[in-house]
């Protein structure tokens with residue numbers, strides 16, 4: 001891959017993007033289990049999903065003793081309480097310090113330098129870099145002046161990056177970077193990239209689509225060489241993004257266009273082993289990846305709904321397991337569908353319990369969010385709280401279904 005003549009030095013606790021093939025920031029798809037899988041299969045760095053500054057500000061950082069993860073949690077913003085006065089905290093961001101911190105880039109959604117700094121300071125000690133999202137075209141992002149809207153307000157974008165470099169990058173010795181889209185003309189993009197490279201950032205990722213382009217439209221690479229050149233002159237590492245599907249292809253493209261590395265999104269969403277080169281073993285079958293994803297989700301106590309979403313990306317839509325997983329009501333049920341009840345049943349039961357899912361006599365789900373429901377019932381003088389979940393009798397319907405499915409699919413674990 002291309003080497004720079006002049007380089008913005010890599011901060012002590014940061015990472016150099018040069019020579020790297022990395023997992024893209026993806027809301028929902030880039031949660032912790034997927035990042036761990038991508039790292040396992042050779043991603044050099046992983047971006048977390050965009051997190052809006054205001055969502056981070058006001059969170060509490062704590063170590064979860066069950067999972068050894070760092071969680072940034074907050075109480076629901078509406079302030080509503082259960083009748084007994086307690087509130088359920090939601091996890092806004094979760095990091096596995098020993099398995100990913102040194103390779104994790106936190107991506108911020110922001111439109112304000114002061115708020116960006118306040119939010120970034122909360123995670124700066126736990127990550128290798130802070131990235132600003134200046135490429136998301138979705139209305140929820142652009143309406144607040146964030147994401148791709150920042151491409152139309154380059155002075156604001158530069159002010160945000162400069163504030164982050166000064167107040168967060170230098171103090172925590174990590175890199176600050178930005179992810180942009182290409183603009184309509186090469187001249188416009190060049191002017192923007194030159195400006196951004198003067199802010200003190202260490203890296204820039206360019207998604208080779210313009211703001212109005214849909215994800216299915218092919219990425220446009222004809223501005224890439226110029227962007228790589230401008231970044232190289234300024235000593236800023238440049239990653240390309242858009243329609244990159246594997247490590248081998250990423251390395252070829254980076255060489256061809258004179259950029260420092262590549263970022264992969266949708267190809268990694270459906271197969272995170274795309275980061276492994278052919279020589280090292282190449283792509284892994286989806287059944288193995290789905291089972292590994294489930295295991296990682298249990299280990300880190302991932303939100304159940306998100307785990308089903310991640311599995312839904314890995315399991316082909318036409319496979320009947322896809323639908324069965326999507327209607328599953330507990331981790332234990334998913335383990336049985338995969339024929340993994342023996343290996344993972346114990347931890348699945350534990351995690352289900354922690355997230356408030358209990359089973360009824362038949363081994364089916366009894367109550368979702370049982371803790372909350374029990375609290376409500378207790379406060380209202382009801383008796384739901386006294387009912388304990390019964391152990392599963394014999395061979396449950398779920399177990400039978402799981403065994404059938406895993407036989408049919410010959411899931412090899």
Ligand SMILES: Cc1cc2nc3c(=O)[nH]c(=O)nc-3n(C[C@H](O)[C@H](O)[C@H](O)COP(=O)(O)O)c2cc1C
Pocket residue numbers: 024025026027028029049050107133134135136179207215241242243244263264265266267
């Ligand atoms: C499910 C999903 C979520 C995404 N979320 C983000 C995000 O949080 N921040 C961001 O900068 N881009 C986000 N993107 C865009 C990707 O990072 C990437 O730029 C885009 O998908 C193009 O890369 P690809 O052609 O490899 O898919 C998202 C894309 C997908 C598919």
